[in-house]
Amino acid sequence: MKRTIDDTTEGYKKPPGITVAGEAKPVFVTKAERERLALERRQAAAADTKKQALEQLQSLQDGRKGNSSFKPSSEFPSTDNTTLRRDRDRDSRDRDRDRGRERERERERDRDKRDRREREREREIDRDRRDRREREREEEAKGRERARIEKQIEREKEKELDAIKEQYLGSKKPKKRVIKPSEKFRFSFDWENTEDTSRDMNSLYQNPLEARLLFGRGFRAGIDRREQKKLAAKNEKETHDELRKKEGVEELPEEVAARHLKEKAADLYDGFDMRVDRHWSDKKLEEMTERDWRIFREDFNISYKGSRLPRPMRNWSESGIGTELMKAVEKVGYKSPSPIQMAAIPLGLQQRDVIGIAETGSGKTAAFVLPMLTYITRLPPMNEENEAEGPYAVVMAPTRELAQQIEDETVKFAHYLGIKVVSIVGGQSIEEQGFKLRQGCEVVIATPGRLLDCLERRYAVLNQCNYVVLDEADRMIDMGFEPQVVGVLDAMPSSNLKPENEDEELDEKKIYRTTYMFSATMPLAIERLARKYLRNPVVVTIGTAGKATDLISQHVVMLKASEKLPRLQKLLNDLGDKTAIVFCNTKKSADDRAKDLDKFGYSVTTLHGGKSQEQREISLEGFRSKRFNVLVATDVAGRGIDIPDVAHVINYEMPARIDMYTHRIGRTGRAGKTGVATTFLTLQDTEVFYDLKQMLVQSNCPVPPELSRHEASKFKPGGIPDRPPRRNDTVFIN
Numbered sequence: 001m002k003r004t005i006d007d008t009t010e011g012y013k014k015p016p017g018i019t020v021a022g023e024a025k026p027v028f029v030t031k032a033e034r035e036r037l038a039l040e041r042r043q044a045a046a047a048d049t050k051k052q053a054l055e056q057l058q059s060l061q062d063g064r065k066g067n068s069s070f071k072p073s074s075e076f077p078s079t080d081n082t083t084l085r086r087d088r089d090r091d092s093r094d095r096d097r098d099r100g101r102e103r104e105r106e107r108e109r110d111r112d113k114r115d116r117r118e119r120e121r122e123r124e125i126d127r128d129r130r131d132r133r134e135r136e137r138e139e140e141a142k143g144r145e146r147a148r149i150e151k152q153i154e155r156e157k158e159k160e161l162d163a164i165k166e167q168y169l170g171s172k173k174p175k176k177r178v179i180k181p182s183e184k185f186r187f188s189f190d191w192e193n194t195e196d197t198s199r200d201m202n203s204l205y206q207n208p209l210e211a212r213l214l215f216g217r218g219f220r221a222g223i224d225r226r227e228q229k230k231l232a233a234k235n236e237k238e239t240h241d242e243l244r245k246k247e248g249v250e251e252l253p254e255e256v257a258a259r260h261l262k263e264k265a266a267d268l269y270d271g272f273d274m275r276v277d278r279h280w281s282d283k284k285l286e287e288m289t290e291r292d293w294r295i296f297r298e299d300f301n302i303s304y305k306g307s308r309l310p311r312p313m314r315n316w317s318e319s320g321i322g323t324e325l326m327k328a329v330e331k332v333g334y335k336s337p338s339p340i341q342m343a344a345i346p347l348g349l350q351q352r353d354v355i356g357i358a359e360t361g362s363g364k365t366a367a368f369v370l371p372m373l374t375y376i377t378r379l380p381p382m383n384e385e386n387e388a389e390g391p392y393a394v395v396m397a398p399t400r401e402l403a404q405q406i407e408d409e410t411v412k413f414a415h416y417l418g419i420k421v422v423s424i425v426g427g428q429s430i431e432e433q434g435f436k437l438r439q440g441c442e443v444v445i446a447t448p449g450r451l452l453d454c455l456e457r458r459y460a461v462l463n464q465c466n467y468v469v470l471d472e473a474d475r476m477i478d479m480g481f482e483p484q485v486v487g488v489l490d491a492m493p494s495s496n497l498k499p500e501n502e503d504e505e506l507d508e509k510k511i512y513r514t515t516y517m518f519s520a521t522m523p524l525a526i527e528r529l530a531r532k533y534l535r536n537p538v539v540v541t542i543g544t545a546g547k548a549t550d551l552i553s554q555h556v557v558m559l560k561a562s563e564k565l566p567r568l569q570k571l572l573n574d575l576g577d578k579t580a581i582v583f584c585n586t587k588k589s590a591d592d593r594a595k596d597l598d599k600f601g602y603s604v605t606t607l608h609g610g611k612s613q614e615q616r617e618i619s620l621e622g623f624r625s626k627r628f629n630v631l632v633a634t635d636v637a638g639r640g641i642d643i644p645d646v647a648h649v650i651n652y653e654m655p656a657r658i659d660m661y662t663h664r665i666g667r668t669g670r671a672g673k674t675g676v677a678t679t680f681l682t683l684q685d686t687e688v689f690y691d692l693k694q695m696l697v698q699s700n701c702p703v704p705p706e707l708s709r710h711e712a713s714k715f716k717p718g719g720i721p722d723r724p725p726r727r728n729d730t731v732f733i734n
C-alpha cells in the first residue's frame, strides 16, 4: 500500500525546533492519486456548503418559532418558499458546476494522455536517430583503420621490393655535395709571408714542427718562463742595437742605466726561479712546497683517496718510527723505504685506517709491520698482569705459508725491540698454540679459521687488541673466510672505534682501533667489509691497482695441451742454475707435472693444499735454500710468498681469474729485481682472454696474434660483441 506524507507522520508529535524528515522532503504522489485527492476535497467542500445551507435554514425556522409577535405562514409564507426554492436552485447549480468541472478534468486527462503519447513517440524517434548516427560513426572509424592498415602493408611491400632491388641491383646513394669554402670568406694577408719578421724575434717559434724532447718538463704549464724572459730580453736588445746601427744613433747614458736596471731585475727573478726549481730531493723537509710534494707523489706513483692526509715520508729519518726501530731497519738493510712504505707508514703512525694497494713484491709487509711495532712500543710491556688480556695486535693472512712469512718479516724487526710474535695457523697442534698464547705475546699472526677456533676454545682473548691487519684481504674473502674474519674482528673491543664523523679530530693520546687492509688487487667485494670495519679509511694506491709490476716481462704462448710439456722442458733447460715456479690449477695436475719433471731429471719439489703442513714447510724451505730449483705449486703459493731471486714463473695452466695471474707472476720481479713470466694459454681459457689481453697491453708486453685476434679477447665475458664474428676470427682446433 502506498503511503502519503500524512500517513508517515500520523500520530507523531513534532518537538519544537525539529523538522520531520518526511516534511522536509517532497513525497512523490502519482497523478491518479492527486486527482482522487482533488475529487475528495471538492466533494468535502460541496458537503460543507450543503451542511451550512441546511443549518442556515434550520436557524431561520427556529427564529420564526421563538418570536411571539411573529405571524407564521399567514404573514411570511411567500418569503419561506422563495428561500427554499433559492436553496434548491443553488444546489442544482452547484451540482451542474461540479459536473462541468468533472467533464473539464476528464478532458484535461485525455489531453495529458495524448501529450504523453506524443512525447513518447518523439523520444523514440530521437533515440533511433542517435543510434543511426552512432552506427555511422563506427563504420567510418573502421573504414579509416582498414585504409591505414592497407597503406602500411603497401609501404612494407614497397620497402621489401626496394631492399630486394638494392640487394641485386645495388643502391644509388645520393652523393654528398661538397661545399667549397667561398673565396670571399678566406682570410687573405695583405702582406707577404716573407715580410713577417716576428719569427726571427724568438727562436722558440723558428722550428715549430721540430720535436723538443722533454720540453717544458718540470715547469708550470710546461713553460720555462725564465728561459723565455732571457730570450725575449736578448732579442729586444739585438733589435734595438740593429735599429740604432741602421740609423747611426748612439745609446744614451740614461738608456744604458735603465737597461742595467732591467737586467739586474731579470737576474733577481732568475735567482728566485732557480731556488724554486731545485729538486725536492735537494730540499730540507721544511723547504718542501706543495708543488714539490706533488712532484714527489708523481715520481713514486703514489695516489691517495681520503681526507686530512699526512705527508708521505721521503726517507727513513723522516718516518718517525722511533730510534730503536730505525736501528732495526738499518740492521735489516732496508736503505730507503719503498713507495707503499713511504705512503702507508705515516698514516699508520697517526692511527688512521688504511687500504693499501701496491704491486707484488713492493714491501707491503714492512709497510704495516713498522707502524704496528711503533704502536706497540708506546704501550706498557707485556707482563704477568696484562698477558692474560691477549695480544696488542693481530695480523690475518689467507694461507699458512703467508702467515709464517709475515711472522718472519715481523720478527726481523721485533726481536730488536723485545716484542714477542706468535703465529697461529692450521695444520699444527692447537693445544701447543694455545700454550704459546697463554705465555703472552704482543703480536699474533694467524689464518682466520684457526684464530677463531682458538678464540672459541678460550685459548686466546683479544681484550686489548686494537691493531688489526688483513693481508691479502681480497683472497681471504675469496676463500670464504669472511665469517671467520668477521668473528675475529667482533672479538676485539669496540669501545675504542674511531668516531664515525670524518671531520672529528682524533685525540693523539687516546688509543683507537687501527685497521689495515693490504693487497696487490682489491676487488669491489672487499668494500663491503671495509665499509663495516674501517673508519674513514685512506686508500693508498701505488701505480695502478691490479697491474703487474713493470719489472716482470710477461710472455704468453698459445698452444695445444699436448704441446705444453715439451715447451716446459725447453724453458727449464734454458733456466740453468736459476730457480722457477711452475703453477698448476689443481693438486693432481701439480703432482703429475712434478712426477714428469722428476723423471726428466730436474730437481723438483711441490707445494699444494693436499700436503701436510710439515711437507709444505720442507718443500718451501728446500726451494728457498735452492736445494730444489723447480717448485711445482698451486695457488697456495700464488699469493704473498716471498722467495728471493725466482727467475721465472711459468703458468703451466692459466688461472681462472686475472687477479690470480697478477699474484702468481708476482713471485718473480720482487724487491726491485727483474723477472720473467711465461703463460701457456689454450682455447679452454677463453674466459680470461679479455682481461689477459688488457693486462699485456697495459704492461707493454707482446700480445700473441692468436689471442689478439680471438673474439673472446675483444669483449668482457658476458658482454656483447659490437659486430658479428667474421670468418677470419675463428680459430680452429686441429
Ligand SMILES: Nc1ncnc2c1ncn2[C@@H]1O[C@H](COP(=O)(O)OP(=O)(O)OP(=O)(O)O)[C@@H](O)[C@H]1O
Pocket (backbone or CB within 6 Å): 333, 334, 335, 336, 337, 338, 341, 358, 359, 360, 361, 362, 363, 364, 365, 366, 519, 520, 639, 640, 641, 642, 644, 666, 670, 671
Ligand atoms: N724498503 C725496502 N728495501 C729493500 N727491500 C725491501 C724493502 N721493503 C721490503 N723489502 C723486501 O722486498 C721483498 C718483498 O716484500 P713483501 O713480501 O713485503 O712484498 P709484498 O708487497 O707484500 O708482496 P706480495 O704482494 O707478493 O705479498 C721482501 O723480500 C722484503 O724483504
